[in-house]
Amino acid sequence: MESTAGRLxxxxxxISGAxxxxxxxxxxLFAREGASVVVTDKDGSSAASTAERIxxxxxxxxxxxxxxSDEAAVIELVAFTAQRFGGIDIVQNYASNRSLVPFDVAIAEADLSVWVQQLSVDLLGCVLTAKHALPHMVRAGSGSIVNVSSLGAWLSFESRPAYTTSKAAVIGLSKSLATEYGKQGIRCNVIAPGHIVSAGTENMYSDEQTEVMxxxxxxxxxxxxDDVALAALFLASPESSFINGQVIVVDGGMxxxxxxxxxxxxxAEAT
Structure with a gap:
């Protein structure tokens, strides 16, 4: 992945879900661009592995x-970051509860606890990181928050209604944050990826379904x-200083x- 070192x-x-x-x-990528990164994940060993590679x-x-989704844990995360590095300039929210995929079924059939767990991580996780990082950004007079949504926010895939609802709500939350804090130098934008092939998604679809996509x-x-990371870098960097409350779709034109x-x-191919 090519980059111009030093943009951050x-x-x-x-970065949650990192x-x-x-x-x-x-x-x-952010570390290559000069940022000091707090690699956050519910799985401590995977967070440690990413940090070690950096x-x-x-x-x-x-x-x-x-x-x-645990406010006490987020308070500790923000306090640790501010103490270790002296402030917080960027928050990127990638955390998502993928363990619920088999249970996120048709609305009339799903257990309500599935909805609560999905919204707690995918939506309220964004709320909590913003809530506790914002005072540091306000004091600094600048900051960039990026929340990750999905094409599912506005295109139904006939499955995973709790997930798609949470991702639609992320867009509304982000626009509210952009409106409330933009005058104080803080931006909040959204990235909406399409199908991204990664270790976390490769087993979610059959070969036939992948061909359809x-x-x-x-x-x-x-x-x-990397396609999403590069968009995130742009939104975190000064190059996007006049972009606020927007959704950038990274889906290959899907x-x-x-x-x-x-x-x-x-x-046409058959004729």
Whole structure:
């Protein structure tokens, strides 16, 4: 992954869900760009692994084990970051409760606890990190928050209603944060990835389903964690200083066309 080193020099970033996948790719890229990164994950061993990779490359990183749905844990995370690095400039929220995938079924059939757990991590995790990081950003007069949503926020996949609802709510939350704190120099934006192939998603779909998704991407490949990390870098850097309350879609063009386009392509190939 190519980058221009130094875009985040002297910045401190909290990145949740950074033990693997998109969060880990983002943490590693931010460190290459000069940021001091607090690698946060509920799985402490995976957070430590990401931090160790960063250090091996000469970057600055500290692992921190935290469940972002637990306010006490988030308070400790923010306090640790501020004490260790002197402030908080960037918050990136990638944490998502993937353990609920088999249970996030049709609304009339799902247990309410599934909804509570999904919303607690994917939505309230964003609320809590923002709530406790914002005072540090307000004092500094600047800051960038990026929350991760999904194409599922506005395109139903006929599955995982609790997940898609939480990701739609993330967009509303982010626009509220951008409006409330923009005059104080703090920006909040959203990244909405399409299908991203990572260790956390490769077993979620069959080979046939993966082929269907590739058929619906206006690109020669499916997405990778680095694709999202590069968008996150732009939103965290001064280059996006006049972008606030926006949703950047990283989906290879999956949401750019009418649903019948892939079928028309196949018809044209058959003639």
């Amino acid at each position: 020099t002297r910045k401190t970033a909290i 033990g693997s996948g998109i969060g880990a790719a983002t943490a590693e 250090r091996e490359e000469g970057g600055v990183a500290e692992p921190f084990t935290a469940d972002v 590739l058929d619906h991407v206006s690109a020669p490949r499916l997405g990778r964690p 949401s750019a066309y009418a649903p019948m386009v892939p079928s028309f392509r196949r018809l």
